[in-house]
Amino acid sequence: MAEGRIVKALSGFYYVENEDGIFQCRGRGNFRKRKITPLVGDRVAFEAANKTDGYVLDVYERENQLVRPPIANVEQAVLVFSTQEPDFSPLLLDKFLVHVEANEIEPVICLSKIDLLNEQKEEAMNEAEALYQSLGYTVISTSIFVDETIKMLRPYLSGRVSVFAGQSGVGKSSLLNALKPELNLATNQISKSLGRGKHTTRHVELIPVDGGYVADTPGFSSLDFEGMDVEGLTYCFPEMRKRMNDCKFRGCTHINEPKCAVKEAVEAGTVAKGRYNHYLQFAEEIKNQKRRY
Incomplete structure (x- = not known):
């Protein structure tokens, strides 16, 4: 029995890669009964008589799993957000x-x-970049027409499994083409009337780039908060996470409670009001989602 990693899933087939190459496989017959759906990125056991006739026999335990895009065992997410066409969206980035x-x-x-x-827009983007860097995030500004900016991105991809994610039209496939021109991935222009791009990527696939794997994923513009509660949301905001123990009440949601260290920091200007407003919006979405269930 061989082992490998699923690098592509398409039309009911799973393409499993190991040191011997890529094998086209089907899922084991009892996977549906066991409610197992193999994902791109899964480490699996398989058997194959040849390169086009194999079966995935087992899916090993996952380190993590994303629903949209459907992918497993991702080490890093490269969140691609355009500064223009479509306009930069801090709300969507925070989501x-x-x-x-x-x-x-x-x-x-x-x-x-x-x-x-x-x-004018450059000044606004510099402010946004400074904000996210102050929160501990790595921020890289790129243009497919400026080789130096593409070089800055390469070291972050080496030896890692990364997913390129972002809404349609931000240039994910164009960036991958700049990183690895022989890919020749399909790209599309922005719709001027809608202000967003068309989906150019139709499936999830792991592509070898700079000694690592990169997943080019179908574009999307909305995410839900399935499985998350408001307390868990706090942990996803670094500026709140580091202040939560200074709140008067344990389990403070930073919304209506008195003597809340996060709200005090917002008033003092040490926590960005825009980020806090996004937190409130996400918390409301989570509450409404739970009511629907």
């Missing part, structure tokens, strides 16, 4: 950060299309 923090995946914020910035 993505919560999503990856909740799954204990290390985020790298990649700001794309910096070549499109005018002077």
Whole structure:
């Protein structure tokens, strides 16, 4: 019995890679009964008579798992957000950060299309970059037309399994083409009327890049907070996480409680009000989600 990693799932087949190459496999017959769905990134046991006729026999325990995109055992999430076309969205970035923090995946914020910035927008983006760096996040500003910015991204990919994630049209596939031109991934222009891109990636696939793997994933513009409570949400905001023990009440939600260290920090300007407002919005979404269930 051989072992490997699923690098692509397409049309009912799982493509498993190990030192002997890539094997096209089907899932074991009893997987559905056992409620097992293999994911790209899974480490698996399989058997194959040849490169095109194999079966995945077992899925090993996962370190983590994302629902959207459906992928497992990710070490790092490169969150690609364009500065223009579509416009930079701090709200959506914070939602993505919560999503990856909740799954204990290390985020790298990649700001794309910096070549499109005018002077006024550049100043605003510099402020945003400084804010996220002050929270301990790695922020890289890139343009596919500036080789030096692409070089800055490469060391973060080496030897790691990374997922490129972000809404449609931000330039994920274009960045991957710049990192590895022979990929020739499909890209598309932004819809001027909708202000967002078309989906150019149709499936999740692990691509070898710079000694690591990168998952180019279908674009999406919304995330839910399935399985999360408000207390867990606090842990996904670094600036709140480090102040939570200074609140008067244990389990403080930083919303209505008195003598809340987080609310005091917001008033003092040491916690960004915009980030706090996003926290309140996410907390409300979580409450509404629980009511629906």
